Amino acid sequence: MTTFVQQAACKGHRPSAVVPRRHQSRGALVAQLLRDREVPRFLVAPTGYGKTMLAYEYAEVVFGFSHVFWVNGQSPCFLRDVDEGSFAEALLAVDEHCALVVFEDLPLLLDERAERFSAVIDRLIEHGCEVIVTTTPSRDGLASLQRDRLVLDGADLALSDEEAARNDKGEPTGRRAPFTADEQTPCVQWGTDGVDVVLEGCRHEELPSDLAFVLWLLLALQRGTGQQVASFVGEERAVEAWAFLGARYPFLGIDEGRGAFAALDVPIENLAKAYEGALDDLARAAQGLSRGVLVEQVADQLIAQGDARRAVSLVARCDGRERVAPWLVSRGWSALWGRAAAEFCDAFELVARMRIEDRPTANALMAWASAQVKDARRSLDYAKKVLAVDEVDDRARMTAILACRLQGNATVARRMAAALRAWGEERSPVESERAVAADGESGEPLETGAPAEESVVPAETGLLSARRAQSAALDVLARTSLAADRFDEALAQWCRAWERVSPPLLATGEEAEPWLLAASWVLEALAIREEAAGPALSLEDNARLDILLDFVSASLEERVAWGMPLGFGSLAAAEALERLDAFLEARRTAALVPEVVAALRRAQIEVARAREDYRAMRQRRQPRKPLGTVGPLRNRAAQTVHESWRENASKSLEAPLLSIRLFGALEVRLGDRLLPPSLFGRRKLRLLLALLALNRGRDLTREALTTMLWPSSQPSSAAKNFYRLWSDLASVLSVEGRCPYLVRDRYGCRLDPALFATDVMEFEEITRSLLFGDAPAALGWETLYEKVTGPFAGELLPVEQENETLCAVRDRLNIEMVDSLIAASRRLRVQGEPQGALWFAREALARDETREDSCAALMEAQMAAGQRTAALDTFFTCRTYLSEALGLDPSTQLLVLYQALLEEDPSLIQRAPLNV
Template sequence: MRAYPRPALVAKLLRERNVARFMVAPSGFGKSTLALEYAETVFAFDHVFWIDCASPCFLRDLDARGIVDGLVEVDDQSFLAVFEDVPPLDSLRAELFGAVLDDLLDRGCEVLITCTPAADVFADQIDRMLVGAGDLLLSDEEVDFARLPSDIAETPAHDVARCSRVAALAWGESVSPAFLELAASEELPADVMAALFALLCLGSGSLSDARRIVRIDDEVAELLERSYVYVGVDRVRGTFCAAPFGVPQIAQAFSDRLANLGASAHEDAGAFVLRLAEALMDAGRCARACEVMRCLASAHVRCTWLASQSRRLRDAACLLNARTLYASLDSRQLDAQQHLEEAVRCALLGENVAGCLAARRALACGADPAQQAVAQLVQLSGSAGEAAAACASAIRELGDGPFPQLNAMACVVDPAFNEDILPAQAWLLAFEGAELAEGALLCAAKLLDDAGGSEGLLAVQLAERVAAAVARDVSRAFAATGSLTLAQALAACSFSRVLERGCLDMPGLDPRCAMSANKLERALSMQRMECERARARKLRSRASFENTHPDAFRKVAWGTAMPATPAPPRLTVNLFGRLEVKVGDVAVESGHLSRQKVRSLLALLVLNRGRDVSRDRLAAQLWPESSASCRRKNFYATWSQLRSALSTPEGDCPYLLRHQNGVCIEARLLASDVLELEEVCRALLFNRPGRGGWGHLFARVEDSFADELLPGDDGCDVIDGLREDCKNRLVDALVAASGKLLDSGDPREGLWFARAALSRDDSREDVYVALMRAQIASLQRTAALQTYFACRRYLADDLGIDPSAETMRLYRSIIEVEERV
């Protein structure tokens, strides 16, 4: 995580230098970084002692009463003593440590102490300054330090939740598991730790719901609200909303303590996790409930819970997560019903192969006749040819005895099952006038989707009767419960579509009912698209493996070799300097990218590096002054032009992906100088120069980034902001590299990097300072003086300010050398 300056907090610490200043917050809030910045700003790291209190040596020296004498013996002047990570102290040691602080303050020294809330034994002390967790939260300006202009435009700083303003969360590249591991390692009371864990798992909700799982009295709630801000407790509203931690990260951090956490709630770990999952299910967060069970529960508890909740998960359209939970179990330990539930989930997702496999497992486990009927229907829906004929024969043998209306459903699933009757007629004979169960609703959805098709499978008079039965059943269910199951939602959406197509003239559903149905269908559609992407990835991986691992046995075993699917050619997009776009080795004609909006859209997608971006957000960035409808029209026209420009010789465009509400560029097929910039900056900022220096990196900087990002495309505020951001990041890296090269004894190469930084940005004082340092180290004092005067002129004429203390120090060092000579 990169550290950013926090001058407001440094100024606060400077207000009361004659008292002990305590920074009390959990790990990750920036306590040590703030103490480091204070030591640098106020003391320039001179006369500073940094005591690591997490070391056993601290307690040894504290017990021996030798801390003050040891510090004074080394430095008899006033100094700064930083006591980092003070552990919990008993009453005797707390008294000894208080004496140490008083002795240092009486000698005119300054004292900074950092600790966690559990270790703050001086909470009742009056004569101290406290910088708590709330004080260490980032301000709006600080939140934006590490964010791209596009992220700022999408979520302004004032909309960032309080729980996400922790330094480690906002300034880190991602929510690191190390943050949660440090939280889990704190020496907190058992009830506080259990409450913290439960709130992290639940994510959000009401405190009253959380209190049904763990004990959260007013004192615990006050502590969590005041110090553990990342769980987002709000006692006034009685709610909580934690930072977006993933369940796998929580499990990784707390798994070793799960048994103790359950014991604090007076139950074993399995029962504790079950209660968490049940609370999430009641809140409608089924996907997270599945994740909690998969990551935290034992195999036996997972198996039992999935068996009891499969129907509920399916009704809520939570299929993919339920499949992941099923895959985590040993299939040999599951019964026929659990395999059958998996088969139905696969059928709804369009996973025919997996559905047939699960159905066969159910049949192999001794399924009863009713279960056999459902398993054969699933196989019939996902099979063809001889396999479908075998399933149809098995269904005829079962008849309608074990499963009422089985033959009617088979007619709908496969019209060839009984060619003597139309599928709609079979459905009406079986279900008209009765309460529609799940299977009947799913069959009705298929019939209505086929209504008005080119084959004319459903006559208008039959369609009206099916639609009327669906509308009656769905409306009745929504009026009774205020919600719909997945089967009811699919039937309702099919009913609405058949009305939209003009096939039937009937009243529509209640708008709230239709909205509820559309929500569930969208959830299912997103999961189906994810399954399609997974299948495509699997096919590409398999084809790639076969191309690189020829195997004659595999070809014989499979009869014929599967034709290899060639990987799409790589897309190369270079944005620095003149725009260069290649599909494979063929350059895209400039005429296809002649419109500025097409180039800007491509640049925005590349700069987001494969992340989904909202279509509405892109449209607002590219056409900020247009109305919403005009933005959408312009976006789709520009998107179409960009797809045409990036099409392969076969006519498809695998590089641009469009999802439910967002678009992105396929990162795995992309090569760009934007990615190269990230790599170069990361190397210059975080690596150390080797024996040969960084000449190769300097050459890459000069060759690839001599010009700015899309220098000719002005007028788009977003592109202008991203151009400035890329320039600042490169200049930051060049300045850092110059300093590292000077420290490693290579001033000449450091001089190259400093000059390169100044040539890109002559409005930053730190760049002038880096160049002066390199020139002084290279014995170019005259050039250093000229750099100083150029800096001073810019600061005075353009900004109306004086040079900083560091700039003046370098200038005086040159003058003093001249005077001595």
């Protein structure tokens, strides 16, 4: 008999390896398990559907864990004992009254091993013992051996309508059936990291390569049809994959009747992280494609179905960096008409410094994207870059001109209007058509002697048709923009351009978006005219307005009918129509139908969120400005006096304050002026300034500095280098020809303490506040936490790893910060602030995972916050590290906390020794 079998016995206690994160009672499923107790029950569902928790609830409710065995199927000891053939007898030898055996997370068993395990189940059933097996669909290999079993699959374990209508606390949410895959997936509905749980399970499913690829494809596309799957793996294999996955993975939302799917809403960032390193193998399963080709083909399908935002994110996160820029240039227009401006800007930031073959087009795209997210400054900057280049295609040039006209001030708008007129004079509509036709045929221009109205342009398809649509779209945007302040002229220009379009544009495609945007400008001019109580419309204008309104209404309704979200142009047109609601009602013209109004509200919410994401992205990528100092209240008066004295001293010497930031990248300011990083390009120059700043204005001898900077050089050579370096630093920090900050006399070298400040001073004040004082109560622990995770999230000059003095200071400051975070966490826990204690403890462990006192502090905070499962995970992670890396056992402090978790005795926490 092995100890593995003995340890599997619960003996009236819940299994130590199974602690529910959020235990949601599922009485209806327990009742299903109770209906037929004489056959083995198999819970076969994807990860995240609560298989283990259902078995846990059954064992607790029916048996109270008495005469219950909980067997970990992932343990190698399980496979060893099954192979020996005496597993059932060993279980019954430990407890002859065995009532229930739960085989949790059964691995894939094949051939003889599957037969042996099936025999174990049969032996236990014959003895009168109940058997429950939990496993995933890809590991369920016992269907042919256990024909009389009861199976609860993913469809059974998915949330019922009643469960989906309530949150994890049992409170009504207001949601109504039919529910989406997100709303019916237990771990997503009842957890905070449910999507990651599902993805982790998908990543480790033991599926054939083509099935694993189809699973990833459906998650990447999120919604679509079976034909999209067939385009990658072929019709025959797609049908098989569709049937297999649809029956076993409910979160894919496969509807076999309609041949469509609506999968779990998985953010691309999470999908990319979960499948990192596996996309190459998955791509080979799709007709031998490379990863880049696969990702771009999936992105093209996403754009075609109206999800340009997801397409751009997919390429940025999953494609190779060298392929991102060409894709953005070639598909950028489609992405921006699909309202993917924020995602486009984010993706462009990844490749902005790389070589881009068509840089003017990329800059034009960025100008238009920045304009969409209301970043006028960046839009103008990129537009000016385009206009500064002589050889630019019409589309990029027109985009830059429109961006400047829409985002610039009155002077810029007038200049761009002149540029638009010049462009229109250079290329009249007919001449533009001839140029497109000539470019698509022999390259020779068409005859220009015929009058405009007699010109005949041959029918065209493919590239030529696309160029004609592009030319017409540029024309209508340019001419409508010029007349946007005069409704009648703008309407006339739009209608004249519309009359020249043949064949009619598809309302659901990208081609309609420029026309809808131009139409929105016309409707905005009409709204301004109506608000100003302008004259009644003429008969001609009424007829033209009917044409425009018919096109806009039909386009919007058709997009919604096809399930397409509103694009950039269609959203602008819908908003303009909504503004004219009273005018349209008085005119008895059809207003927005309810379906379009609902789509409009969804689009407006998405646009607002996208702009917030863009602003957050910009803030993350901008260098942080130094923040003010933080310290206990009792130090405020002295600190204020100190700062006042320093400011007055700098004023008396007529020198701006020198501010030095050493955490993260080196940043030096003279007053409000940021010195260019290029001035500190030499490593020794940075080191000299850092060493002087770290000494806080105290004297350092020349010998000490030379030893720190050139430890292996001869003293005479080091002295010469020092004087040259000192002179260079004085030149960099000079103000009006002199440097008041550097002081060198017969006593030593230093920075004038009255004229400089460094963030290390603020760092030390924060650590003292956390370690000793009443700062959490005085300032609020949230403020201190923002400081710790904001300006001081990084290390002291992390790029300098060779200077021993700087490395020693960096290590000392890291240790001081971790000590302070642990002390603050325990103080907040005692003061009844479990959330603050939890956050500080997590930060301490993130900074140094090797310290047991960090793990202990985190366990205490997690227990105080009611996160018992997380506390157990912390203990096991620490114990594994100590055992495998150091060969040590956990300390008494950790063991006492672990015992408190097992026995649910909070008093043991107070008896745990504190290493403060």
